[in-house]
Amino acid sequence: MLKVNKLHAKIGEQEILKGISLNIGAGEVHAIMGPNGSGKSTFSKVLAGHTDYEVTQGSVMFNGEDLLTLTPSERAQKGLFLSFQYPVEIPGVTNINFLKAAVNAVRKAQGKMSLDAIDFLSYIRQKCAQVSMDEGFLYRSINEGFSGGEKKRNEMVQLLALEPTLAILDETDSGLDIDALKTIAEGVNQMRSPERSMIVVTHYQRLLNYIQPDFVHVLANGRIIKSGDKSLALELEKKGYGWLESLEKA
Amino acid sequence: MASNDHLQSWLDKDYEHGFSTQIETDSFEPGLNEDIIRRLSEIKQEPAFMLEWRLKAFEFWKTMEHPEWSTATFPKIDYQKLSYYSAPKNLKDGPKSLDEVDPELLKTYAKLGIPLREQEMLAGVAVDAVFDSVSVATTFKAKLREYGVIFCSMSEALREHPELVQKYLGTVVPFRDNFYACLNSAVFSDGSFVYIPPGVRCPMELSTYFRINALSTGQFERTLIIADKNSYVSYLEGCTAPMRDENQLHAAVVELVALEGAQIKYSTVQNWYPGDAQGRGGIYNFVTKRGICKEKGAKISWTQIETGSAITWKYPSVILLGDNTVGEFYSVAVTNHYQQADTGTKMIHLGKNTSSTIISKGISAGRSRNVYRGLVRVAPTAKNARNFTQCDSLLMGSSCSALTYPTIDVRHSAAQIEHEATTSKISDEQLFYCLQRGIEQEDAVSMIVNGFCKQVLKELPMEFAVEATKLLGISLEGAVG
Numbered sequence: 001m002l003k004v005n006k007l008h009a010k011i012g013e014q015e016i017l018k019g020i021s022l023n024i025g026a027g028e029v030h031a032i033m034g035p036n037g038s039g040k041s042t043f044s045k046v047l048a049g050h051t052d053y054e055v056t057q058g059s060v061m062f063n064g065e066d067l068l069t070l071t072p073s074e075r076a077q078k079g080l081f082l083s084f085q086y087p088v089e090i091p092g093v094t095n096i097n098f099l100k101a102a103v104n105a106v107r108k109a110q111g112k113m114s115l116d117a118i119d120f121l122s123y124i125r126q127k128c129a130q131v132s133m134d135e136g137f138l139y140r141s142i143n144e145g146f147s148g149g150e151k152k153r154n155e156m157v158q159l160l161a162l163e164p165t166l167a168i169l170d171e172t173d174s175g176l177d178i179d180a181l182k183t184i185a186e187g188v189n190q191m192r193s194p195e196r197s198m199i200v201v202t203h204y205q206r207l208l209n210y211i212q213p214d215f216v217h218v219l220a221n222g223r224i225i226k227s228g229d230k231s232l233a234l235e236l237e238k239k240g241y242g243w244l245e246s247l248e249k250a
Numbered sequence: 251m252a253s254n255d256h257l258q259s260w261l262d263k264d265y266e267h268g269f270s271t272q273i274e275t276d277s278f279e280p281g282l283n284e285d286i287i288r289r290l291s292e293i294k295q296e297p298a299f300m301l302e303w304r305l306k307a308f309e310f311w312k313t314m315e316h317p318e319w320s321t322a323t324f325p326k327i328d329y330q331k332l333s334y335y336s337a338p339k340n341l342k343d344g345p346k347s348l349d350e351v352d353p354e355l356l357k358t359y360a361k362l363g364i365p366l367r368e369q370e371m372l373a374g375v376a377v378d379a380v381f382d383s384v385s386v387a388t389t390f391k392a393k394l395r396e397y398g399v400i401f402c403s404m405s406e407a408l409r410e411h412p413e414l415v416q417k418y419l420g421t422v423v424p425f426r427d428n429f430y431a432c433l434n435s436a437v438f439s440d441g442s443f444v445y446i447p448p449g450v451r452c453p454m455e456l457s458t459y460f461r462i463n464a465l466s467t468g469q470f471e472r473t474l475i476i477a478d479k480n481s482y483v484s485y486l487e488g489c490t491a492p493m494r495d496e497n498q499l500h501a502a503v504v505e506l507v508a509l510e511g512a513q514i515k516y517s518t519v520q521n522w523y524p525g526d527a528q529g530r531g532g533i534y535n536f537v538t539k540r541g542i543c544k545e546k547g548a549k550i551s552w553t554q555i556e557t558g559s560a561i562t563w564k565y566p567s568v569i570l571l572g573d574n575t576v577g578e579f580y581s582v583a584v585t586n587h588y589q590q591a592d593t594g595t596k597m598i599h600l601g602k603n604t605s606s607t608i609i610s611k612g613i614s615a616g617r618s619r620n621v622y623r624g625l626v627r628v629a630p631t632a633k634n635a636r637n638f639t640q641c642d643s644l645l646m647g648s649s650c651s652a653l654t655y656p657t658i659d660v661r662h663s664a665a666q667i668e669h670e671a672t673t674s675k676i677s678d679e680q681l682f683y684c685l686q687r688g689i690e691q692e693d694a695v696s697m698i699v700n701g702f703c704k705q706v707l708k709e710l711p712m713e714f715a716v717e718a719t720k721l722l723g724i725s726l727e728g729a730v731g
Contacts, residue, residue: 048686051678076688084686088679092701101697102687109688141701158687 001026001197002067002166007058009046016042018222019058024166027194031208031233032201034219035241040201041085043219044170047199048082049075062166076102077109081164083155085171090142095154098142099124103161127160131187148175156187167191168199173207185210205237218244278335284308287436290335294405297412307425307435314429321621321653322561322590324534327499334437334470390454399483400445401456404472407443414445418476422505422542422569430501431538438472438503446481446512455711457486471502477512479545484515486714499534500559506541508548510572514541515551517710518566519718521725522558529588529617532560539566543575543601551578552595553709555718557725560589565623567596570604570632577606580706584699584725585618585650594624594655599632599665608639611703614650615726623655628665635665643673644702646726696723 002024009017016039024030034040046053047060049072060067067075090098103123104114115123128135131153143151152172159167169188173181188198188211200211208216208230216232217224225244226232236244278286287308291301316326394401400411407415425435446452477483487504500522506514516539525532535558541550552566568577579595597606606626614620620643628635643652654671676698684694699722700707707715 048682050682071691072682072685073688073690076686082686084683088677088683090680090683090698090701092704093697098684098687098697101689101693102684105690105693106688162687 001028001063003059003061004047005059005061007043007046007060008056009042009053010056011042011053015056016053016222017046020219020222020224022217022224024197024199026165026197027192028215029192029198029200029211029213031211031213031216031230032199032219033203033205033216033233033236036203038219039222040203040219041170044082044168044199044201047075047168048072048080073105074109076162076164077106079165081159081162081167083152083159083167083169083172085174087143087151087155089144089146091144093142094139095142095157096121096124096138099138099158099161102158106162124157124161127157130160130190131156132183133157149177149180152176152180152184156184160187160191163191163196165195166197166199168201170201171203172200173202173204181207182210205233208233220244278333280331280333282308282329282332282334282437286334290437290439293335294408296405296408297416299412299416300408303420303425304436307432308437310426311429311432311436314432317429320563320592321619322563322592324561327534329433332469332499335439393453397450397453398447399450399452400443402443404438404441404443404474407474411443411445414476415443415474418505418507419472419474420505422507422540423503423538428538430536431503434470434472434501434503434538438470441472441474441502443473444475444483444485446477446483448479448481450478450481452481452483455484455486469500471500473502473504474507475505475514475516476507477509477514477548479509480511481509482513482515484711485517486711487516487518488520498532500536502537502539504537504539504566506550508541508543508545508550508575510545511547513549513551516541516553516566517714518552518554518556519714519721520554520556520558520562521721523560524558524589525560525587527587527616529560532589533558535559535562535564537562537564539564540569540596541567541577542569543572543577543604546572546601547574548572549576549578551576551580551709553578553580553706554582554593555706555710555721556581556583556591556593557721559591562589562591562593565594565596567598568606569598569600570606570635571600572604573601574603575601576604578709579606579608579610580709581610582613582703582706582722583611583620583622584613584722585615585620586725587616587618589616589618590621591619592621592623594622596625597627597637599626599628599635599637601631602633603635604632605636606638608637608641609705610639610641611706612641612643612652613646613699613702613722613726614643614652615646617649619651619653621653621655625657625659626667628660628662628667630661632662633664635662637665637667639667639669640705641669641671642702643671644699645673645675692723695726696720699723699726 004020004022007017007020008015020043032040042053046055055068062080100120107114125135133153143154146154172184200213213230216228216230218226284305287304291304423431425432444456475485506516508514522533522535543550550568554566556562566579570577577597581593583591583593585591594610595608608624610622612620612622622641626637639656641654645652652673656669658667660667680698681694684697685691700719703722707718710718
């Protein structure tokens with residue numbers, strides 16, 4: 001599904017990713033953990049095609065295609081989804097209009113018929129219900145005046161609506177209380193399928209209690225310094241990132 | 251070969267000759283003097299009062315100086331080089347088919363979903379076919395007559411209803427008002443006239459669009475709308491599609507008169523040629539628009555979407571003379587490339603319990619300059635006057651500018667005035683958010699901009715709103731990226 005090979009990327013003159021290699025198979029859930037500033041969020045944004053970052057070396061293949069030559073919209077249309085750590089507000093644009101435009105843009109690119117207003121409404125209502133999102137939110141402006149939890153839940157509605165093949169969840173747990181965390185994890189778990197892969201980027205182990213990863217990678221200073229199964233996350237929790245940083249130096 | 255050349259030169263000659271003859275009969279030679287104005291009035295068979303008024307305006311105009319307070323910059327206009335009368339739309343000079351029309355323009359039409367026949371009309375293609383809309387307009391006219399509504403050209407009104415024109419023309423915008431209004435008063439070519447009788451709710455949106463099909467109005471347009479007691483009218487001006495236009499200077503005057511309890515809603519979509527991406531060409535749009543809520547309980551509402559013209563200079567205003575009258579101004583002004591827009595409103599509170607609302611959204615892109623200039627004046631007589639003003643600017647890129655000049659002049663202690671202003675940039679993060687959801691860049695920009703303008707767009711009549719929404723996206727194409 002996703003093959004990342006020796007990926008280097010910089011913002012301005014500063015190199016942030018310093019040779020990341022990662023293989024993700026269909027249906028797998030990979031957790032990427034690491035201390036602040038290790039490059040976790042950069043990695044997510046580079047995969048999604050954010051223009052602030054420049055890829056200097058390496059390659060990324062997504063379902064057999066060179067991901068790095070695609071525009072951000074094309075990546076999304078081909079099934080790559082990024083759940084943002086800090087979703088932006090877009091005043092005056094209602095969620096329902098935005099969701100409809102997004103779903104239909106993706107459907108169009110995939111050669112499917114677009115959904116009309118009525119079909120779309122019943123489709124999206126069902127998605128809202130899955131993450132206990134009140135329907136009234138559909139008619140509010142995107143993220144405007146939303147609480148932290150509502151913003152993250154909104155990301156989940158979009159994830160459910162767009163049905164991507166690769167979902168990248170960037171710090172989805174940050175700023176959430178335990179109940180919100182559980183709801184969101186439930187939404188994500190419902191999305192798990194043999195065709196859908198996920199990258200769960202997180203600072204803390206706590207989210208991984210609810211979304212069980214197949215693999216855990218630890219990112220430090222722009223490189224993956226250790227990979228393992230979910231027990232690695234627990235070990236990390238116990239010993240702290242300091243343990244790994246000393247490991248890296250060794 | 252030789253005979254062919256000969257034939258060709260003969261044909262060319264004949265064409266030249268024919269062309270000059272045509273100018274003699276259909277248009278005036280360039281120049282501005284008393285004689286020109288007399289001839290203009292005579293050709294239009296105007297009543298004597300009109301000619302007298304025009305001449306008075308002209309005498310006054312000669313004493314006036316060109317206004318220099320605006321920040322807009324443009325070369326000096328030589329008024330003696332303009333022609334002040336040309337016959338209705340000379341199609342012979344236009345393109346012969348759509349193949350000769352700027353492909354960029356055609357792309358815009360296609361995006362707006364304008365039918366081929368209308369595209370030909372808008373682009374000024376000479377076609378013999380009678381447009382459906384002309385007959386539609388005739389049908390509409392018959393229906394309006396049943397209600398007693400008068401909707402016709404200003405020339406026709408001067409012939410058929412001179413008493414109405416004489417009573418109201420120049421009462422809202424006197425010819426001494428400003429340089430361009432004065433010039434317009436002297437030489438206006440034509441325009442629209444509307445009268446709604448007492449108690450009548452005009453059964454349809456009145457639109458210049460239908461009338462323009464039949465008649466070209468030229469560069470000095472004069473519009474007068476009178477809503478008699480307790481009547482209502484919604485008037486749409488302009489067209490969302492860019493129109494071919496030979497005139498560089500447009501100096502129109504629009505006057506609205508709302509009597510007791512009457513409501514006038516005036517919506518404009520202005521999309522004249524803005525010039526090319528390098529700032530060459532484009533229309534100078536210097537307009538005076540003003541309404542008066544003359545008696546108690548009247549309401550005037552201006553809504554404008556301004557995306558065209560190289561320079562726009564206009565301030566649709568409301569004089570709140572009657573008690574309990576209401577004035578509204580909703581505006582979206584978009585500038586791209588080298589466009590300059592200086593627009594806003596004046597709300598003049600004279601009566602008691604008068605209220606006004608100003609919502610202005612300015613969007614600047616490219617190297618353009620977008621100015622909001624507004625005045626809220628509360629006279630000593632205007633007890634309990636209220637005003638709410640909101641001015642928001644959206645910048646796209648870093649070479650454009652947005653300026654706000656609000657003036658508030660309050661002479662009564664019981665007035666309530668609120669003013670809010672914001673300036674924001676269309677952020678890369680907003681754009682990336684949309685792109686990451688699979689939405690294409692153009693659609694994303696259009697979506698964000700439309701969200702920003704929502705408060706104004708919702709004031710537009712439905713059929714206008716849909717096209718205006720598309721238009722905003724098109725005007726800003728390539729502005730981000």
